[in-house]
Each structure stands twice: as structure tokens, then as C-alpha cells.
Amino acid sequence: GRNNFQFYTSKLNEIATRHVQLESGLKEAIQRNELSLVYQPKFCLKDGSLTGIEALLRWHHTELGPISPVEFIPLAEETGIITQIGHWVINQACQQLAEWNSLGFNGITVAVNLSARQLKADIISTIEVALAVSGLPAQSLELELTESMIMGNPQESVSILSKLKALGLTIAVDDFGTGYSSLSYLKRFPIDTLKIDREFVRDITNDPDDAAITSAIIALAHSLDLNVVAEGVETQEQLNFLAMQGCDQVQGFLLSKPLSAADFLTLLKNQSKPQPIWFDLIWFDLIWGEAYKCHRQNQPIKKAPRSL
Ligand code: C2E
Ligand code: MG
Ligand code: MG
Secondary structure (H helix, E strand, O other), X not given: OHHHHHHHHHHHHHHHHHHHHHHHHHHHHOOOOOEEEEXXXXXXXXXXOEEEEEXXXXXXXXXXXXXXXHHHHHHHHHHOOHHHHHHHHHHHXXXXXXXXXXXXXXXXXXXXXXXXXXXXXXXXXXXXXXXXXXXXOHHHEEEXXXXXXXXXXXXXXXXXXXXXXXXXXXXXXXXXXOOOOOOOHHHHOOOOEEEEOHHHHHOOOOOHHHHHHHHHHHHHHHXXXXXXXXXXXXXXXXXXXXXXXXXXXXXXXXXXXXEOHHHHHHHHHHHOOOOOHHHHHHHHHXXXXXXHHHHOOOOOOOOOOOOO
């Protein structure tokens, strides 16, 4: 009826207005200092050591408040402004890690997410300059790309990725398992790491299909000599499963949310004390947790949530 129609048009107006607001806002976001990076740690599953961080972009719009990258990255891609924003992200991430290195925190890598539009020849010089200006060794930088980005233009991707690899950095496939491309690209592209998509990890402990897919991805990665990271780990049960399957690294809210630079520095300072409890926790839980459950015969004990 009439009311519905009015509701519909006003909703459409709202969406259109926000779209325009965000689009024009994005153009000024860098100059207005509205962008920042947060850093989500990654840990080695065998010994619990911190292996690296992923830089994740945040935008605080002056009037609209915080905007999720899920909303603004596609807009930035549409308008092409992603090139400048991506450039800013790469430089900021390199500078930040170089600063932590200079404080004595070494041996961790920083991963930056790239957009399809950034995978052009000029990305090579952008990265070379960012490394040179920050003084960060290329080995400390990792690039996260999705399957669909690589497969958009396979010929060009092979050539660009090979040149990037030649600089000494590493390449990870993000959200692995959600694309629909042929697995043969894994052989053709100079890839180092697969990141198992959060969607699979979420249900590994209650959906046998997701558990099977996750184990298969881990086995596939290892047989191709690739490193494998599980993202979106939220529970101890998921962590146990991944440990049992031999996953290399983990990332997720159970271990740490994305942190501001200041909070990550605090974590680094505490981290310098070794954390032997990690290994014990996982394996104790695996061996005794399961044994105890069997003993109780289908009366699984509800484990107290624990912080690591
Ligand atoms: P992504 O690269 O796959 O990043 C992982 C996303 O999952 C992040 O969301 C992170 O906060 C979230 N996450 C991490 N652990 C957990 C968990 O245990 N549970 C749940 N539910 N979520 C978790 P965020 O920061 O909102 O980023 C979303 C996406 O936006 C990223 O997905 C990436 O595709 C894109 N993005 C973020 N920063 C950049 C950037 O600088 N450049 C580009 N091109 N894309 C970016
Ligand atoms: Mg990522
Ligand atoms: Mg991902």
C-alpha cells in the first residue's frame, strides 16, 4: 500500500544518502586523519609464540562514527580511491612494525590485505618505497590476497606476484575455500600460506562437513609445502581440533581481538616472558579433556571458559 511505498522510498533515500556521504567522506579520510590500523596477532599452534600480526583498516567518520571495512572497502574499490588508501595502509603498517623492531621486538611479520584494484604493476614500486622509507626488511611483510583477486587476471597476477616474491616478501591466500577457482592455481602462483576462511572454522566442532573441509585444507597445504593459518578461532574446542589436525597458526577472538598500536605494544612487552602454559593447556585439554568425557560416557563436562 501507500505506507509501504513511502517506507520503501524513504529507506532507499537513506541508503542513497549514506552511499553519497561515505563516498565523498572517503576522499578526505586520509587528509582528515580518520583512518587507522588495528593489529590482530597470529600465533604458532605448536608453542604458542606470536608469529605475526595482520593490519586491519579502521575508519572513524566525523559524523557517522566508526564504519566497518566490510562497508567502505567495496565503496573505495568502486570509486578507485582504494589505490590511495591501500598505499596509506602499506606505508603505515611498515612504519609501525619498523618502530616496534627498533624497540627490540623482532621476529614478527605484518600482513596487509590487498584489493583487486591494487594488484597492478605499480604495487611493486609502492611496496619497494614503503620498505625503503621504513627500513623494514621485505621478509617482515606479508600480503593477503583472495583467490578471486588472483584469478581475475591470472596472467598478470603471476607476473606481479613473482616480482613481489622476488623482493623477499611472502604471499597468503585469504578466505581460502570460499572461491570457486581451480586448485591448479596453487601450483602456478608463488604462494606461501593458506588462510582457512572463518566460515569453516566456525562450525568445525559441530558440522562434520566443515571439519572434513578444514582437515582437507590443512593436508592439502602441507602436501604442497604451504603454511596454513586458521582464522576466526573463537573457542577452545576449535583450537583443540586445529591442533589435532596439525594446523600451523591460529588467529581469532579466543586468542586476541584486533588491537590498537598502543595495546599491541603492551602485549609485546608482556609477551617477552615466554608462555609455556600454552602448549600444556592445549594438550592437557586434548588428552585429559577427551578422556574425561569418555569416562563420563556421553556426559560431556561443560568446560569453564579460560583466557590464554
Ligand atoms: P579479513 O582479511 O579476512 O580479516 C578478518 C576479519 O575477521 C576482520 O574483520 C577481523 O576483525 C575478523 N575476525 C578476526 N577474528 C575473528 C573471530 O574470532 N571471530 C569473528 N567473528 N571475526 C573475527 P574486519 O577488520 O572487519 O575486516 C573485514 C574485512 O575487510 C577483511 O577480512 C578484509 O577483507 C577487509 N579489510 C580490512 N582491512 C583492509 C585493508 O587495509 N585493505 C583491504 N583491501 N581490505 C581490508
Ligand atoms: Mg585478511
Ligand atoms: Mg579472511
